[in-house]
Every structure is written in structure tokens, then in C-alpha cells.
Amino acid sequence: MADYAIEMLGITKVFPGIIANDNVTLQVKPNEVHALLGENGAGKSTLMSILFGLYDPDGGSIRIGGREVKISNPNDAYAHGIGMVHQHFKLVHNYTVTENIVLGQIPRGFGGNTDLREAEARVAALSEKYGLNVDPRAKIESITVGMQQRVEILKILYRNADLMIFDEPTAVLTPQEIDELMVTFQRLKAEGKTIILITHKLKEITEAADRCTVLRRGQVVGTVTVSDTTEQALAEMMVGRPVTFGIEKAPAQPGEVVLSLQGLTVKGDKGNEAVRNLSLEVRAGEIVGIAGVDGNGQTELLAAITGLATPSGGKVLLKGKDITRVSIRERIRKGIGHVPEDRHKYGLVLEFRLDENLILKTFDRTPYSNSLGLLNTAPRLEHAQQMIEQFDIRAGQGPFTKARSMSGGNQQKAIIAREIDLSPELLVVAQPTRGLDVGAIEYIHKRLVDERDKGRAVLVVSFELDEILNLCDRIAALSKGEIVGIVPADHADVSQIGAMMAGVRHA
Amino acid sequence: MPDKALPPKEKFDLIDLFTRSNGAVSLLVIALGFVFGSLFVLLVGRDPVNMFSALLQVVTGWDSSRGVWNARYIGEWFVASMPLVLCGLSMAFAARTGLFNIGAEGQYIAGLTAAQFVALLFPPIPGLHWLVCVLAGLLAGAAWGGIAGWLKAKYTVSEVVTTIMLNYIALYVSQWLTHAFAPGANTYRTKAYPATSLLANPWIEDLTNGSRLGNGLWFMLLSVLVFWFIIDRTRLGFSLRATGFNKEAARASGIKVQSAITTSMVISGAFAGLAGVIVSMGSFSYGRVLPGMENYGFNGIAVALVGNVTAIGSLLAGLLFGMLNSAQPLMQSREIPKEITWIIFGLVVVFISFRNGFKLLADWRAKQRTKS
Known part of the structure; x- marks a missing residue:
């Protein structure tokens, strides 16, 4: 057996005006979890897209088991035993799990009819073997996001992939689901699979990965054995300078109530109640964070506050005045600032x-x-x-x-x-730092705390729980359009908030 | 495109110029249109020099074959250009707000028809009569455009569909109204306009040796100025441009996007309506039962495109296409098939897509550079 399951040697990929990958070498040992760490724009996704056959490299070569191969489309990748779980799932919502898994190679039974029985049995067996706990007959739209991700995993297992690429797999998961995913990784590893984990979250790497290759601005900074390093050291490799974790801030001194939501109900795109009977207060001089997984009503909630959507029920009060039906222009004049998602x-x-x-x-x-x-x-x-x-x-x-x-x-x-x-009374901020580098993140966090200290009310929505925990004074967990609980940040406990994000009250 | 005339150091870079300046692309495209047009003329065995001498005569009035100068040709060049410029402005104005106004033709007909009725029915008060005609045409065009804008703003009906349908409604309503109600109307014309309603200007007439050019000229030049002023210098223009580039961001910033859309179509329609007035009160002495579309509105789309949806660009492109139009009879007298003007016109419109070609070329080259 070769030393490496897969090798990408001297890969170069150029886009107009930018070198996405500059002579990048990535060597993954058989049966390891290999993390690919880098900030947004460091070239992780480009490198993996090349491996999966979505881009042609401008230079370099790919070897599998020591033999040079050419991968020019995803089917080639599958043929070489490479599968990818994308950040945004590629599933048909009104199909069952099995139907989604066989898409593209539908098994035909007698007379050319679709015959799913055998496929269902195989999916069930794979699910059993890897402890994925997926019902082959469930419809995608009726299962959780974590389960949908496991369907994606099954999809590539079904195609006999030995090398599995995970692109930012935790971005859409609650903390509990992340824990489950880590268990799944161990299970896959135990069954002899090799995993490449693309991420910018250090905790996941120390938890799940064996080795880690760090990319910065398209170049490899180094490859390290995870057990020999620290999160701090990895962060410095990723950013290229020492970084401080956490935000320095004095205790909040909340004043009068600036924003008051009373029994707010907002309809979503599909006519569903995306926000349901939601009540919340934000005071001057505090930062309130909304913790929640994407798609639980954050967008609609902010739209109702900023005037982009009209709520179907309830009230929005700004300093005691009803602004539920006031125009966007008027809200801006009254002092609502909005940093949109x-x-x-x-x-x-x-x-x-x-x-x-x-x-x-x-x-x-x-x-x-x-x-x-x-x-x-x-x-x-x-x-x-x-x-x-x-x-x-x-x-x-x-x-x-x-x-x-x-x-x-x-x-x-x-x-x-x-x-x-x-100079708003109220600053509504959604995903303040998504996709930004560490320097900009530090700066923006500092400015938001400054605003708080000037006595303004700040409402922050973020899908990054760490950001919420660091930045906010009070944390409201949002699940399915309802606030499950509100806790002060200094007493917050990740697993408690995680449980609330999943909809569990009194966790 | 390897260019041997250029030094290898590329201090002056052609592709760079063409990716940065839309105006440069327009000029190149027009030049190419004429080059290919000349080739076609050669192909049918005629001398392209005759084509250019016809164009020269249109623009300067100088007839090089006979050595005679007649300013009337210059006047007629402007007469042919004015409705094209105005319909180009109409299209361009809507485009700046992110709207595709295919309805300049209908707005033109609305303006023309309203002006005809005011000319025939309003008391013939000197100095006031023709002004009221202009005003009526402006308002009718504005209203016709406004309908499509309002439907888009209120019910999100695509302005492309409504403006196309409104073109036909305008044509047939105009035919019916004029035929049925205009004084002295038969199947193709009304009685003659009172002199007080005409846009004629004796001074310009004198200057251009009896051409049909009149006060419409001032209105056209004023329109170019108004377009530029509204778009670049006013609060309204800022909100229209913001809406055009990014409707959602404009809305989130408190801009009333719906009213911006309606306002934009109203102003756009007014430009086209004015074109209708200038044609009916400037080029004709009687009201017409329109036999069909006059195509100024549709050609205005090309004018706006070649003019990079700017005020000055629409003026220049309108003058260019007006020149081609009014050169037709002169070409025929020089044994050049007049259809060549339509070929050049068509080539220019097709070549305008080079603009994206240059962007692709620049991207490709940037990539080559970063590689090496």
C-alpha cells in the first residue's frame, strides 16, 4: 500500500486577478481525518473542487494510491472513490431518502419500472453499519438538517467512496448535531474511510482531526499533527500573526427599553409562520444576541424590525412608540440602523x-x-x-x-x-463577520461594543455561537420562530444554549 | 488581437481602454460597422466612396460630386435624428432605473396623437397654441409610460410585456380616435393644422435653406440636458440609479422603490411623447391616421444601447442613425443601394456585444499575466 491515499502535488489554479492555489501540496494518509484549515478565500474550496473534478488545475498533479490520475468531472471522482458532502445540501425535498440517494443511477426492475426495494435495503444496511440512524423511506422535507447531512453521507457511501470530503459540515448544525457528526467521523474512520475536513473552526480540528494542513492566501503554510499543536498555534498559522480570542468588554449597563417586540408573528416566503408570537426587549447599552441555526426565523424577525416585511400579528415598539407599520424610510429617521445579513x-x-x-x-x-x-x-x-x-x-x-x-x-x-x-437608537446587525478575516472581525466586534458603551441598543443575529457568546450581554435562543429561552451571557453554557437552539425548553 | 503597431511594452493598452471605456467600444463598433458596410458595397460592385460622399453631404450639406453647398441637408439630418435621440433617451432613462422600456413606440404614438388633437381643437392663439401641443404630447407620453410603470410597481407585472401590449393599444386607439373624431378626417389624414400649432421657426428655416427643422431642436437639446441633470445631479436621479442597480438595497435604504419605478417610466414616456410631438408638429402639416408603427421607438432601443444609456451618448448615437436614415435618397442617386444603411445599423447593434467580449479578453489576459 502506498504511503498516501491521495496526493495533490504542486496544484496551481489561477482566476482572473487572483491565484487561488499557488503550488499547493496536500498529502492525505490512508484512514486519517485530515483537516484543511484556512480563512475564507484561502483557497480551501478551490483545492477541493479540483479534487472533486469541478475545476481543472492550471498546474500540478493528483495521485491516488501512488498512481497519477486525471479527474475532470465529479463522475471521475466517484470512479476513483472520492465523494463530497457539500456545505449546501443537494437534495430534492419532496423525495424520500432512498430516492435522493439513487438519483442519477435509478435501479430498474421488471419492465423498466423503478425498483427501490434493493436500494432501500442497502441504504438501511449502510445506515446501520455506520450508526447513521436514517429511515430510508422518510421524506427529506420531514427530517432535520443534521439528518439531511447524514443522507448526504449515505449518498457517497452508497457510491462506495473511500475518501470523503466534508466542506464546512458544521456551518448549519446545532452544537448537539456537531457532537453527533464527530461521532460519525470516528465511526467512518473505524470502518477504514479517509476523511478530508474543510473548516475554519479550530475546535473541530482538535476534536476530530489527526493531521491538519493550513492554507493562507492560496499557499500551504504547513502540515501539522494535531496532537502536537494547540488551537492558538493553528490560529497563528492561519492568520499569520498572533490573535486574541474573546472580546474585552466591561459589564453592560442596560438603560431604558429601546426595542420591544410584543407577540410578533411574521409570515415566511412559503406562507408559513416563520416567526411565531415572539416577544423580546432590547435595552439601551446592551447587546442582545439571537442564537439559532440558519432558517429558524432570523431573517423574517429582522425584516419585521427594519420594515422590510410587515408582521401578520403583534407589535414592534421603538422607545414605546408603535412602529409596526411605519415605512422603512421613517424607521431610518427614527434611528434604526441595519447591517443586513x-x-x-x-x-x-x-x-x-x-x-x-x-x-x-x-x-x-x-x-x-x-x-x-x-x-x-x-x-x-x-x-x-x-x-x-x-x-x-x-x-x-x-x-x-x-x-x-x-x-x-x-x-x-x-x-x-x-x-x-x-446615530441610531437601535443597531440591528445580522451576521456581522461572516466571511471576514480575523483582523476585520476583531475590529467590527470592537466597534459594536463601543456602540453599546455609548448607550445604544444592539441586536445581533449570528449563526456562529462563539460570536454570540463572546459579543453579547444577553442571549436569546431561537428555534422554529420562537424564543426558547433567554440567558445572560456570563451564565451561559454552550450545551444549554445548544439544546434551546434545537427547541428544548428548560434544558 | 495582436497589434503590430503597438510597442511591446504596452504603455498604451488597447484592451484596457476598451474594457474601461464604453464610449471607446461604441466608437470602435461604429467604425467596424462602416468598414463592413463598405465591404458590402464593394461586393455588389459599387464604389464605397460614393456612400461616404452621401454621408458627407448629409452632415455638411456639401455635394462633392457637383460642388454645390446646400444647408438644407443639415436641417433634414436633424429632423431625422430628433425622434431617434428622444426615443433613445426614453429607453436609456428607463434602463438607468433597471427597467426595459420597449414601449417608446407606444408612448411616441400617444404623444403624437394628443398633439394632433390639441393642434386641431385648441383655439389658434399665436405663441400659446404650439406650446400647449408640446405639453399635451409630453403628458400623453408620460401617462402612457406611467401606466406600465404603475402596473409594474403595484402588481409587479413585467414592464416588457405591458409596454409591448401598450404599443399596439396606442396604435389602434390612435387610428380609431383620429379617424372617428379628428376634424376633417378621412382614412389617412385630417384637415391641415392651423399655422399657430406648428413648431416651425423662420430663423432656423432660413439658416437651413428651407428645411423642416424648427423649434423641436431646442426641445431635443433641452431633453438631453434634462436627462443628464436629473440622473447625475438630483436626489431623484440618485434614488432612480440606486433602484436600477440594486432594487433590494434601495428599498432597504428607505428609497420608495415603487414610486421610483413609476416616476422613471413617466419621465421615460415623456421623452418618447415629445418625439411624437416633434414629428407630428414639425414634419407634417396635418394630422395622420397612422398606417402602422413608425419604428422610432424600436430604433431608440438601439440608440440607447450604442449610446451606453447616457444622455450625451444617446444624442450622438441618434445623430449617427439619423445620418444613415437621411442619407438613403442621396445614396440611391449615387447608385448605392439604400439598404446598406440598414446593414450598417444592424452591424453596429450586433457588434455592440463586443463590449462583453473585451471584458472576457481582459479577464483571460489578466489570468495569463498572473500565471507568468
Whole structure:
């Protein structure tokens, strides 16, 4: 047997203007859990897409069991025993588990009819063998996200994959489901599978991985044996400088109630009640965090607060005044700032310049436009220059930089600058640091705490439980549109919050 | 595209220029249109020089074959260009708000019809009559555009579908109204307009040796200015542009997206309506029962496209296509098939897709550079 199950040697992949992988070498031993660690944009996904046949590399070679192979599409990858569990599941919701698993190679019975009996038996056997606990006949739409992920695992097991790639598998899971996944990893390993785990979460690596390859800006920083290293050391390799974990902040001094939600009900896209009879208060001078797995009503809740959606029941009060049906413009004037989850869709006009984006919500007021409805250029540029300095926004051509050409971190800084500058009573922030590098994350967290200390009410929604735990003063766990419980952050316990995120009360 | 004339150091970079400047692409595309047009003329055994001398005569009034100068041609060039420029502005204005206004034709017909009725029915007060005609046409075009805008804003009906349907409604309603109710109407025309309703301007007429060009010119130039001013200098323009680029972000920023859409279609329709007035009160002396679409609206789409949906671009592209249009009879007299103008027009519109080609080329080259 060869020393390595799979080797990617000197892989180079170039996209316009950026080298995604620069002479990257990844060697995975048989039957190990090998983590691939790096910040967003470090080139992890590109490397795995090459291995899975989604991209052609511009240079380098791939060897399986010591023999050079060419993988030009996912079918090749399957033929070589490589399977991938994508971050966003690729499942048909109104099909059963088995139907999803056999998609693409449907077994035919007598007379050409679909015959699933044999497939169902095999799925059941695989599920048993790996302790996955999946019902082959259950419909996808009726099972949990964690279970759906296990269906994805079954899908590649069914195709006899020996090397399994997991792309950020914990992003959509509750803490309990993450624990279960870790158990599944051990089980797969025990049965002789090799696993590549793509992640930017250090805890998962120390918990599950044997070795770890760290990527930074498309290059390999090093490959280490996990038992010989620490989270701190891994973080430094990933970022390239020492990092501090946690956020320094004084205890909160909550004042009057700024935002009060009373029995709020909001309909989702499909007409379902995405938020159900929800009540919550946010006071001046505190940060309240909403913990929850994606898709439990966060988007709809924030839409009702910011005015993007009208609730079907209940009330939104700002400083005691009912604003349930007030227009978005009016809410902005009353002092609600909003850093949206999807910053490209709701936060910025990418074709606009930075100075224009910075006045996107205030362009119709003095000094940016006058009483005749004409725009004033000078105050706009001056304001942009000020924001750039205050918030350390890095943009090549200063106020004249197109938002599109700025990095994600600087785009987010621009949005946060704009929203803080509106001097809101209430700052509503969704996923403040998703996709940003560690430096930008530290900075943005600090600014949010500053806002709190200035006596503003801050409401944060994040799918990263660590972020909620570090940043917030009180934590409300959201599950299926309802607040299951609210706990002060200094008494919070991860497993308790995790249980509440899964919908368990009084855990 | 290897270019031997360029030094290898690439201090001045063509592809860079073309990816950065849409105007440069437009110029290149127009040049290519003429190059290929000339090839076609050669292909049918005629001399392209004659084609260019016809175009020269349109633009300068100078007839190189006979050595005569007549300013009337310049006037007629503008007469042919004005409705194209205005319909181009109409299309471009909507496009800047993210709307695809296929209905400039219908808005043009609405404006034309309203102007005709005001011309025939309003008391012939000198100095006021023609102004009321212009106003009526503007409002009718604005209203016709506004309907599509309102339907889009209120019921999210696609403006593409509604504007196309409104084109036909406009045509047939215009035919019926004019035929049934206009004074002195027969199957193709009404009685003559009172002189007070015409856009004629004796000074311009004199200057251009009796061409049909009149006060419409001022309105067209004013429209170009108004377009630029609204889009670039006003609060309204800011909100329209924001809506055009990213509707969701605009809405989340407190911009009333629905009213932005309606407003934009109203203004867009007004430009096309004005085109209708200028044609009916400038080029004709009587009201017409339209035999069919006049295609200014549709050609306006091409004008806006070649003009990069800007004010000045639409003006220049409108003048270009107007030049091709009014060169047709001159070409025929020089034994050049007049259809060549439509071929050039078509080529320019097709070549405009080079704009994306240059982006692809630049991407590919950037990749090659990062590799080495």
C-alpha cells in the first residue's frame, strides 16, 4: 500500500486577478481525518473542487494510491472513490431518502419500472453499519438538517467512496448535531474511510482531526499533527500573526427599553409562520444576541424590525412608540440602523462608488442634498473621507472606489460605518463577520461594543455561537420562530444554549 | 488581437481602454460597422466612396460630386435624428432605473396623437397654441409610460410585456380616435393644422435653406440636458440609479422603490411623447391616421444601447442613425443601394456585444499575466 491515499502535488489554479492555489501540496494518509484549515478565500474550496473534478488545475498533479490520475468531472471522482458532502445540501425535498440517494443511477426492475426495494435495503444496511440512524423511506422535507447531512453521507457511501470530503459540515448544525457528526467521523474512520475536513473552526480540528494542513492566501503554510499543536498555534498559522480570542468588554449597563417586540408573528416566503408570537426587549447599552441555526426565523424577525416585511400579528415598539407599520424610510429617521445579513443584496449598491454607498440612507437630507432636491457633491466627499479615516476602510481610490472592487471586509466596514454614523437608537446587525478575516472581525466586534458603551441598543443575529457568546450581554435562543429561552451571557453554557437552539425548553 | 503597431511594452493598452471605456467600444463598433458596410458595397460592385460622399453631404450639406453647398441637408439630418435621440433617451432613462422600456413606440404614438388633437381643437392663439401641443404630447407620453410603470410597481407585472401590449393599444386607439373624431378626417389624414400649432421657426428655416427643422431642436437639446441633470445631479436621479442597480438595497435604504419605478417610466414616456410631438408638429402639416408603427421607438432601443444609456451618448448615437436614415435618397442617386444603411445599423447593434467580449479578453489576459 502506498504511503498516501491521495496526493495533490504542486496544484496551481489561477482566476482572473487572483491565484487561488499557488503550488499547493496536500498529502492525505490512508484512514486519517485530515483537516484543511484556512480563512475564507484561502483557497480551501478551490483545492477541493479540483479534487472533486469541478475545476481543472492550471498546474500540478493528483495521485491516488501512488498512481497519477486525471479527474475532470465529479463522475471521475466517484470512479476513483472520492465523494463530497457539500456545505449546501443537494437534495430534492419532496423525495424520500432512498430516492435522493439513487438519483442519477435509478435501479430498474421488471419492465423498466423503478425498483427501490434493493436500494432501500442497502441504504438501511449502510445506515446501520455506520450508526447513521436514517429511515430510508422518510421524506427529506420531514427530517432535520443534521439528518439531511447524514443522507448526504449515505449518498457517497452508497457510491462506495473511500475518501470523503466534508466542506464546512458544521456551518448549519446545532452544537448537539456537531457532537453527533464527530461521532460519525470516528465511526467512518473505524470502518477504514479517509476523511478530508474543510473548516475554519479550530475546535473541530482538535476534536476530530489527526493531521491538519493550513492554507493562507492560496499557499500551504504547513502540515501539522494535531496532537502536537494547540488551537492558538493553528490560529497563528492561519492568520499569520498572533490573535486574541474573546472580546474585552466591561459589564453592560442596560438603560431604558429601546426595542420591544410584543407577540410578533411574521409570515415566511412559503406562507408559513416563520416567526411565531415572539416577544423580546432590547435595552439601551446592551447587546442582545439571537442564537439559532440558519432558517429558524432570523431573517423574517429582522425584516419585521427594519420594515422590510410587515408582521401578520403583534407589535414592534421603538422607545414605546408603535412602529409596526411605519415605512422603512421613517424607521431610518427614527434611528434604526441595519447591517443586513446579505450585504450584497441589501447593504450596498455594488456599482455605486464608496461615497455614494456611504450616503445611501441619507442622500435625501442636508447636507447631501439641498431643499431644491439637488445633490451636493462636496459634503458627500468630505463625509466619505471622514468615514474612511474613522472606520479604517481601505479602498484603492478613496471615496471614488466602486463598492464592487472592495474586499468583503472593507465592504462590511463601509456598511457598519454608514449605520453607526446614522446615530441610531437601535443597531440591528445580522451576521456581522461572516466571511471576514480575523483582523476585520476583531475590529467590527470592537466597534459594536463601543456602540453599546455609548448607550445604544444592539441586536445581533449570528449563526456562529462563539460570536454570540463572546459579543453579547444577553442571549436569546431561537428555534422554529420562537424564543426558547433567554440567558445572560456570563451564565451561559454552550450545551444549554445548544439544546434551546434545537427547541428544548428548560434544558 | 495582436497589434503590430503597438510597442511591446504596452504603455498604451488597447484592451484596457476598451474594457474601461464604453464610449471607446461604441466608437470602435461604429467604425467596424462602416468598414463592413463598405465591404458590402464593394461586393455588389459599387464604389464605397460614393456612400461616404452621401454621408458627407448629409452632415455638411456639401455635394462633392457637383460642388454645390446646400444647408438644407443639415436641417433634414436633424429632423431625422430628433425622434431617434428622444426615443433613445426614453429607453436609456428607463434602463438607468433597471427597467426595459420597449414601449417608446407606444408612448411616441400617444404623444403624437394628443398633439394632433390639441393642434386641431385648441383655439389658434399665436405663441400659446404650439406650446400647449408640446405639453399635451409630453403628458400623453408620460401617462402612457406611467401606466406600465404603475402596473409594474403595484402588481409587479413585467414592464416588457405591458409596454409591448401598450404599443399596439396606442396604435389602434390612435387610428380609431383620429379617424372617428379628428376634424376633417378621412382614412389617412385630417384637415391641415392651423399655422399657430406648428413648431416651425423662420430663423432656423432660413439658416437651413428651407428645411423642416424648427423649434423641436431646442426641445431635443433641452431633453438631453434634462436627462443628464436629473440622473447625475438630483436626489431623484440618485434614488432612480440606486433602484436600477440594486432594487433590494434601495428599498432597504428607505428609497420608495415603487414610486421610483413609476416616476422613471413617466419621465421615460415623456421623452418618447415629445418625439411624437416633434414629428407630428414639425414634419407634417396635418394630422395622420397612422398606417402602422413608425419604428422610432424600436430604433431608440438601439440608440440607447450604442449610446451606453447616457444622455450625451444617446444624442450622438441618434445623430449617427439619423445620418444613415437621411442619407438613403442621396445614396440611391449615387447608385448605392439604400439598404446598406440598414446593414450598417444592424452591424453596429450586433457588434455592440463586443463590449462583453473585451471584458472576457481582459479577464483571460489578466489570468495569463498572473500565471507568468
